[in-house]
Amino acid sequence: MEEKGKINGVAAMAACYQGFDPAAYLQYNYTPPRADFERKDSIVPWKLACLHRAFTEGDVNGELLVDIGSGPTLYQVLSGCEVFNKVLLTDFLEVNRQELRGWLQGEGGCNLDWTPYLQHVCKLEGRRPSAWPEKAAKLREVITDIVPVDVHCPQPLALDALPSAGADCLVSCFCLESVSPDLAAFTRALGHIGRLLRPGGHLLLIGALGESYYFGGPGVKIPVVPLNEAQVCASLQESGYTLIRLEVYTLPQDMRVGVDDVTGVFFVKARKE
């Protein structure tokens, strides 16, 4: 895509996000049925199981975990916070950074009760669900900062956000395909965030398959790059990653609740060469 087209596409995406509503987004995607811890086939428990396994199977280690495009959610680092002693959360929008700070600073300051999530991950770790306050304290202890990010910049974070060695692990969920105007931009963004990762570091990527739009709030329809598994794998390879594992979740009918047209969710564990 020629330079002007590239800039217009990315600028148009940024404009779409001006109406993003963290409370609505959480309501749409992080409450039942999509987040139902009693249902084996609910999406969020599947995502938490993928992340728990990926963080605890022994090859992921280091000092610093960075979550790219955190949004208003914390689920993506609930397992990682036990493995890394520094976690950096990032998002493009101040409203999302504010939502995360609200949780960090104590109960009542955010739009979702994360307790069921904390309890569920405690169970995955073989701990009593009643240990959730300790897990919440651990998470608050290791989150070092909540900073701006733009995956379309070759340098997505401020230069002083990371140590020179880079991050030891990146996690990014439903971000790249939801903020890119097309597949080429998605692949470029994958390369940009890869530069934040040290060689040999891991990328844990969760994303939407077959999705062309989602609602980021009432009437806030945001275009999405519709991806299939082959395109995800090709983009990873093109961006200098070695695929370790790809898992796919196909949405049952009753998980399609009208807030998007997603058909599946992918989970990728990859290593930067």
Ligand SMILES: C[S@@+](CC[C@H](N)C(=O)[O-])C[C@H]1O[C@@H](n2cnc3c(N)ncnc32)[C@H](O)[C@@H]1O
């Ligand atoms: C679909 S939400 C994903 C939120 C969360 N990670 C999750 O798993 O639900 C996409 C996020 O990307 C952020 N975003 C928008 N434009 C971005 C950009 N250019 N670079 C990085 N993040 C961006 C939005 O603010 C939003 O929080």
Ligand SMILES: O=[N+]([O-])c1ccc2c(c1)CN[C@@H](CO)C2
């Ligand atoms: O079911 N889920 O857990 C879930 C969570 C977040 C998102 C989706 C599904 C699908 N749409 C994306 C935005 O492109 C955001």
